[in-house]
Amino acid sequence: MSNLSKPTPPAGGPSALEVEIRGKTFRGADGGDVRAIEEIAFKVAPASFATLIGPSGCGKTTTLRIILGLDPDFEGRLRLPEGGAGRVAAVFQEPRLLPWRSVEENVRLALPDEDAGRDLDQLFSILGLDEMRSRYPSELSLGLARRVALARAFAIRPSLLVLDEPFVSLDEQTATRLRKLLIDVWSARPTTALMVTHNLREAVQLSDRIIFLTERPARIRGIHDIVTPHAERDTRWRETTLSAIAKRYSGVL
Template identity: 90%
Template sequence: MSNLSKPIPPAGGPGGLAVEIRGKTFRGADGGDVRAIENVAFEVAAGRFATLIGPSGCGKTTTLRIILGLDPDFKGRLKLPADGAGRVAAVFQEPRLLPWRSVEENVRLALPEEDAGRDLDPLFATLGLTEMRSRYPSELSLGLARRVSLARAFAIRPSLLILDEPFVSLDEQTATRLRKLLIEVWSARPTTALMVTHNLREAVQLSDRIVFLTERPARIRGVHDIVTPHGERDTRWRETTLSVIAKRYSGVL
């Protein structure tokens, strides 16, 4: 990772997370170089919720991996909340729970030593897990397992929350219920959040900012900011907003 003398202008204003990726190339299966990201720069204000949307294979998950420090081989720079000293939590497509540990043990496993005995009752109650604390992952539905992964992420009180399609493959009823729970727990414990999704309705329901990416190599296609409070995003508002976005960014629905 290199410091650049002439940073590209970010897509948004100042915030808790600033991402600038001038280029990311990886080796393809045929041995040739594949340019995954060309110019991607955006910011997420402290305590706000942003979403990345783009075509499959455009570099969304690669961007998350770079932010998480799992892929340091890129040209650009990052500014993390708390100048990188804060805790970072990630929720992936798979819950990734240890099968030999109970729900509560899986959640507490992520806690730093100084928080080991902290009261997690309010968090479990918000996510509807109070009665599940002694259960094991094999006893949980996929929806419940994903609630546990959310609890584990919020339990560490992160300064940055990364979510990689956390509700993919769920039926719409279960996914809708989990989105509402996510907003409820996030609103009670505001943290800078960045999520990847292919679901524009999901992005509209959850986000303060939606960052649209082009096909590979990824560039910023545009940014749509949402100022309407989450509590006022009823069905009529969502349909109107989706219509506005569809006209501005053809092909996203």
């Protein structure tokens, strides 16, 4: 029986991720105030995948930091998904693996005590890491290291998964393969997910909702919902969708 035939029940619970940031200002290098976010508000439905996309420096990563609780100094409010253990997992641009720990040890370090001995065979199998469990980070390519980072995030069965450009700096072939693996593991272990990217093709491949931001100070430029199932997003569909989005939001390609 396929590893994907019995998906884990959605971890996001019955409530959406709700983000309302009415202002975010920080101190710049010259000592002056910099207005990073003017006003953005959006929702991510339970067990759905959303993407933030916009110009460099427009406040995408700042928004993730606010959601993760790393930057509490903002005007507005947040409502994180409820249900499950209420855990939040993050995947960053750098895999951030402990070099003295094996792949399996790096993944299991994230588990709470009550899940310490839980079977992770299915997760490792979906991500193609079965033969890498005893390897160390120095033995892994960047692509494999990022698979381990994904495994670590999904292992805790988060109610919310936050991803900050997890495939940046990879060659397109490797990035495409990892996007497919991400959708496979996310489909098998559904959770509410929010990702930042500069890559519109990536957003179209992965997302149920794409949230476009303006230049700094950020506002919502528009929201594009995608209802086509991931399995039906072939090359022709992607090119048609990209063309339609490019006409509606000039400059995003």
